[in-house]
Amino acid sequence: MHGRDALSMACGALASNWRRTALISLATAIGVSAVLILAALGEGANRYVLGQFESLGTNLLIVLPGRSETVGGPPPLLGETPRDLTIDDAYALLSDSSIKRVAPVIVGSAPVSTAAGLEREVNVYGTTDALLGIQRLAMEKGTFLPRSDPHRGASVCVLGIELARELFADDAAVGKWVRVGNTRFRVLGTLANSGVTVGVDFNDIAIIPVASAAALFNRESLFRILVETVSDADLDRAEQAIHRITASRHEGEDDVTVIAQDSVVKTLDRVLTTITIGVAAISAISLAVAGVLIMNVTLVSVAQRRTEIGLLKALGARIRDVRRLFLIEALMLAGIGAIVGLTVGLSAASAVAIIYPEFPIAVPAWSIALASTVAIVCGAVFGLMPANRAARLDPIKALSSN
């Protein structure tokens, strides 16, 4: 039998039972589109989170005071140590050529109030002018903290956009005075909306010079040092330099923990990708179910076309010709389903992309490959049994059965 003949016969069989064909294709299509949509949502979430981190820069190292020798334990995030990590420790890091700039950070919580009597308790960040570039913050109005001696605290501050709105409503905050704790600060500028950020919420924050924060909270020790390296390639060198320089300044004791933003991002990426693949795999179970249905319908088709099969064999069709005929039918069922499913899945993803432009939904290539391969393979595997059954029919019995 010619390949073309077999194809047209299968097409004819599918078309004559169009209702059945449509239903089985629908089953496969549901499975394929589910895999695609779930994978696209997972990938979108992954990209969103990674984008948040990458907007902070990939060549970033975070230095925390304290170091635990517990293997695999969490870093000492709260950063309380007997020996202070000082502003001088931070600036000493600049002596290494791999380190471009550093921002010492002191964190605390304090009420910020206006002359009008409005008050809001927020996180206060004591830092320097370098933070603006390292954290890639943007200003909405006014200017950031000026470059100055980090040991001298000026009475100036920068407010997050939400804090500024709460305290000054629609009035311009720039140039006004606020009270942070019991100290007065002049507002130099407001930060632009940074969206939803991972970690620190820069919308509801007051940023003051690091020395002012040290005085406000009565503590010398830094909470973090943010270190930007010259390039991504310098991360390892910079990390070693940080340990070396700190040890030389802390009587030979290397008591800091260095976290590379890069490694955090990579771990996160791995975790999120695993979850996405897991979810897609669970939804791919439905493709196996669709395979069972294809088998079932092909079996029905074989049973209904016994006479036809008998006739074909009487006319000299070989076993493999008959087998091919029904395999093609099963594969076409799976194929139509896969094509419909891919179309629905891809258009659903595009629809989401249009409706929620801020969510970076994307159909990963592997999910298209996974869904269509599993669908086709299921069609072939589950179509094989009915096709074999048809091929082995005794032509005499098949013809006489009607």
Add this chain to the structure above:
Amino acid sequence: MRAQDLTQLTFNAIASHRLRSLLTVLGIAVGIAAVVLMTALGEGVRQFVMGEFTQFGTNIIAITPGKTSTFGVSGATVSSVRPLTTDDAVALLRVNSVEAVVPVVQGNARVEFGRKHRRTTVIGVGSDMPAVWQMGVEKGSFLPNDPFESSRSYAVLGSRMRSELFGDAGPISARIRIGGDRFRVIGVMESKGQMLGFDLDDTVFIPAGKATELFDREGVMEIDVIYSDQESADTVAEALKKVLLVRHGQEDFTIKTQEQMLSVLDSVLQLLTLGVAAIGGISLVVGAVGITTIMTIAVTERTAEIGLLCAIGAPRSQIGVLFLVESAMLGACGGVMGVGVAIALVFMLQWFVPTFPVALVWVYVAGACGMASVIGILAGLTPALKAAKMNPVDALRAN
């Protein structure tokens, strides 16, 4: 038609196409098994996480400095212009039905004994810590009930810390240095193991007052309050809030009851279970399409039978019911089979990998069975209607 006849007819219809029925049932069974397994997995994770959180007891209230509504570390935990102090902790002890109060200061320091040293977590706590965190003392005793401002320099080691620093030697009454200050070891804690990745065994416990000195802090990071079972968490939280408001003049602290935290966590995890169940449910939808397909085929094949039934006076509704019962039966069989397979798999998992968190939720299991029948009926609806609407004359002539 009598119910008995109806059952007989349906049964014959299903049994006469054994392989076809089996495959249809299999489709539903896979879907049901996927849903039951996914919920079992979700429930297992939920129980595991809740267990991790409730190991510190359930009648705990945690007070942290700073007024925040969000999760995560507030800047106030690090430093605040209005800190929570050990004096606050003492004042809270006077609140009715409060049984114990533990201020917590956590930091990282180098612990030395002789020539051995180890950098680790140092936690400043009160003498009631073992009761509040439900940790037992293995050797010696826990920190004595000294006033916070003049507590003696005693230290209690976590079990891992003890073996790292002392090996087989007895640690009791040994002198160690923590961050340069001298402490005397008076006890060793029982192993508590990991708590969400945080190793409580690799720690040293010292009096909270000493910890604030060591880390040069003004306040504590958290005050844990344990209250009597007889009181409700909200009543106690309200009373604690009143006392702190009087002392601070304003609400610059956050009170979180264990109940609140657990209920939030619980609802999140239940939602997650529902989510994975829904993903498994996609297979169920595909299985349902399978029932519709097979029933459509059955209606076409049995056109003559339908015509005959009509001709001998069966009302249309009865013909519809006939096919509906058949599809419901297919669905129900799939449900029973799927649940059976899922339960077997769950028990196997529990037997071979006991640490793997799976737990059957019987509500979901029963729900899955019921859902399978409902799906069967829904999937059979269109074919059944088609059968019911057939013209008996045409139907009889079809063959």
